[in-house]
Amino acid sequence: MLTVLGKRQERFCDGVPRRSFLSAGFLGLGGLSLADVLRLRTKAEQHQQPSRKTSVIFIELAGGPSQFETYDPKPAAPVEFRGPFSSIDTNAPGTQFCELLPAQSAILDKLTIIRSIRHSKNSHDPSSHLSQTGYYKSGPKGGPNQMPCFGSVIAKVRGPNEHALPAYVAVPTVMRNGGASHLGKCYNAFQTFGDPNKPDFEVKNLTLTKGLNAARLDDRKSLLSSLDTQRRLLDLEGSIAALDEFKQQAFDLVSGSRAREAFNIRSESDSCRDQYGRNTVGQSLLLARRLVESGVTCVTARVTGWDDHTKLPKRIRPRAASYDQGVTALINDLHERGMNDDVLVVAMGEFGRTPRFNRNAGRDHWGSVMSVLLAGGSLKPGVCGSSNSKGEVPVDMPYRPENVLAMLYRHLGIDPEMTFDDFAGRPRYILEEHRLIDEVI
Numbered sequence: 001m002l003t004v005l006g007k008r009q010e011r012f013c014d015g016v017p018r019r020s021f022l023s024a025g026f027l028g029l030g031g032l033s034l035a036d037v038l039r040l041r042t043k044a045e046q047h048q049q050p051s052r053k054t055s056v057i058f059i060e061l062a063g064g065p066s067q068f069e070t071y072d073p074k075p076a077a078p079v080e081f082r083g084p085f086s087s088i089d090t091n092a093p094g095t096q097f098c099e100l101l102p103a104q105s106a107i108l109d110k111l112t113i114i115r116s117i118r119h120s121k122n123s124h125d126p127s128s129h130l131s132q133t134g135y136y137k138s139g140p141k142g143g144p145n146q147m148p149c150f151g152s153v154i155a156k157v158r159g160p161n162e163h164a165l166p167a168y169v170a171v172p173t174v175m176r177n178g179g180a181s182h183l184g185k186c187y188n189a190f191q192t193f194g195d196p197n198k199p200d201f202e203v204k205n206l207t208l209t210k211g212l213n214a215a216r217l218d219d220r221k222s223l224l225s226s227l228d229t230q231r232r233l234l235d236l237e238g239s240i241a242a243l244d245e246f247k248q249q250a251f252d253l254v255s256g257s258r259a260r261e262a263f264n265i266r267s268e269s270d271s272c273r274d275q276y277g278r279n280t281v282g283q284s285l286l287l288a289r290r291l292v293e294s295g296v297t298c299v300t301a302r303v304t305g306w307d308d309h310t311k312l313p314k315r316i317r318p319r320a321a322s323y324d325q326g327v328t329a330l331i332n333d334l335h336e337r338g339m340n341d342d343v344l345v346v347a348m349g350e351f352g353r354t355p356r357f358n359r360n361a362g363r364d365h366w367g368s369v370m371s372v373l374l375a376g377g378s379l380k381p382g383v384c385g386s387s388n389s390k391g392e393v394p395v396d397m398p399y400r401p402e403n404v405l406a407m408l409y410r411h412l413g414i415d416p417e418m419t420f421d422d423f424a425g426r427p428r429y430i431l432e433e434h435r436l437i438d439e440v441i
Helices: 034-040 042-046 124-133 150-157 214-234 245-255 258-262 270-276 280-294 312-336 401-412
Strands: 002-008 019-024 055-061 087-089 096-098 111-117 168-171 298-303 343-348 370-376 382-384 394-396 419-421 427-429
Touching (some): 055 280, 055 401, 150 168, 150 298, 258 280, 270 280, 270 312, 280 312, 298 312, 312 343, 370 401
Parallel strands (some): 055 343, 168 298
Antiparallel strands (some): 087 096, 343 370, 419 427
């Protein structure tokens, strides 16, 4: 077994620590092997696939960004609502963003902003579970998914766009509720771990175990083939497969060059890396673009730290700056490469923030309204939906996070009314609420 442990991550205000891990079996005993994982994904080829090799980049704005300090400023509201920041014009007449997003303000003609997403929870865990699965989590905070994340659904139904690449990749670590639940662990995210901005960044999951070189790998391949041949002689009903396509894919992923090249962010030019920003956010989004371009179907990128209960004006500036630069570079890059119709970008947190600043100069959790960014996927650009004058509730187009996920599945040609049995054997819809956001189609 090859096990890579991630570093302890930040704690949200609910006190739940985020420790990530990845355990990948390599042709060994005691657990799923990489070949087993690939074998279990074959049903993806039996489901509907769109004519194009479409893909999704989902940017998790973990912690819940403020709608006021991003896409829905309220310049006419009292200062305790609008906050200390100014509004700036976008390149769409009559529409403004917060001054913290100047780069995105200049490309609104390439963005679709929905200002009227809402739900009824104000707690991180059930709310992030909703925005990543389409279902609220119940019971104690923390713990594994109770329903499968969209990335795991994509891995099972669609699989990768190119052979020998994962279908679902998390940069650098999996989202808070990004697990596969009853779909099975083989559909969990392939995590890159580490900071893509560091000079020594390397995806260790693609590196051969110490002491195992290519020659020894080939020897193991030959040995397995020989053993399977002997087993077939005793298999009168032909149920034992030889070294089949799935083992071949496992060898290709670890020993081939396609995956390593896709994850090799150092092959990008300095000017391109500078454009995205020499920071974790920017380089994570650049890596996401490389991955979907190479053939990964779903990439999630974590942009954390939006849980601004205190000192929001001070805390949000550097985070908003790196997010603004990285997202703008990503959208422009996709357009320049002719990928904007095939790649759908989604940036969403678990909720918005309270309309009034609290006594600690922060904003608290607020599920009643939030703003969501979509880009690409042949959607109509511009701002749709609105909240009231104090940013408290939607006044038109009151959609939910599930509707955003429905748009994601639509882009990938996945029917959200498809069902999979849960742990109790009951068929469960991918989404129970699956209305599309018709105004942006």
